[in-house]
Amino acid sequence: MRHLFSPGGLRVLAAFVRDDPLLAFDFDGTLAPIVSHPDHARVPEPVARELERLSLVLPVAVISGRRVADVLPRLGFVPRFVVGNHGAEDPGDPPSEHWPRRLDGLRERLARAARALSGAGVWVEDKGHSLALHYRQAPDPLVAIDRINEVLIDLDPGLRRFGGKLVVNVVCAEAPDKADSLAALMARADAHSALFVGDDLNDEVVFARRHRHWLCVRVGRDDPQSQADFFLDRSSEMRALLARIRRLKEPD
Numbered sequence: 001m002r003h004l005f006s007p008g009g010l011r012v013l014a015a016f017v018r019d020d021p022l023l024a025f026d027f028d029g030t031l032a033p034i035v036s037h038p039d040h041a042r043v044p045e046p047v048a049r050e051l052e053r054l055s056l057v058l059p060v061a062v063i064s065g066r067r068v069a070d071v072l073p074r075l076g077f078v079p080r081f082v083v084g085n086h087g088a089e090d091p092g093d094p095p096s097e098h099w100p101r102r103l104d105g106l107r108e109r110l111a112r113a114a115r116a117l118s119g120a121g122v123w124v125e126d127k128g129h130s131l132a133l134h135y136r137q138a139p140d141p142l143v144a145i146d147r148i149n150e151v152l153i154d155l156d157p158g159l160r161r162f163g164g165k166l167v168v169n170v171v172c173a174e175a176p177d178k179a180d181s182l183a184a185l186m187a188r189a190d191a192h193s194a195l196f197v198g199d200d201l202n203d204e205v206v207f208a209r210r211h212r213h214w215l216c217v218r219v220g221r222d223d224p225q226s227q228a229d230f231f232l233d234r235s236s237e238m239r240a241l242l243a244r245i246r247r248l249k250e251p252d
């Protein structure tokens with residue numbers, strides 16, 4: 001995986017930008033730096049201003065694992081599209097009421113295991129369309145994973161489990177994932193190509209489905225298995241990336 005700012009990466013980026021792509025971004029760890037408490041995550045002001053300027057010339061989307069109502073006030077700009085819950089919550093294509101209800105059985109199971117989970121440092125976040133079992137605060141992550149696996153054993157086949165950074169997520173299996181969401185937003189924006197930037201295991205579903213019209217960029221090179229096309233070293237490089245895209249769109 002090469003750095004996006006390598007000569008080869010910049011050539012590919014320029015070719016994509018000429019095609020007026022949809023620009024789609026994950027939030028945590030991508031637009032917003034990872035902070036010790038998720039409540040404090042925000043898009044840095046200079047990045048928000050670049051996104052605001054870019055959104056005047058290209059369609060911009062944020063596809064996050066957070067709820068839409070949670071992520072929107074943290075952006076500092078209003079993108080054309082915001083999709084939450086890992087693709088399952090799309091205000092432009094109202095999600096099925098059936099999906100959150102499908103999680104009810106697991107909600108009951110989690111309530112019964114509440115003491116064992118909290119004792120292992122696992123925090124359960126109910127985001128309506130998905131459940132997140134966080135173990136960032138766990139004193140022993142291996143014990144926390146064991147407790148999580150005990151609760152998720154024999155998981156309803158109508159549900160889908162996937163990992164993230166110190167979190168296990170569960171959604172309704174029928175709900176769209178981030179890759180489905182990216183494809184749907186491209187169609188809605190009438191864009192023939194897309195740039196997608198993400199940093200986490202739950203963005204790999206997009207990277208895995210990449211094709212010649214999707215340019216996939218991963219923030220961080222800590223996963224040698226990542227299927228992204230290019231990488232950035234850290235989210236602080238987002239401002240430089242956005243400025244480059246803007247200069248490609250608006251040459252002096």
Ligand SMILES: [Mg+2]
Pocket residue numbers: 026027028029030198199200
């Ligand atoms: Mg992320």
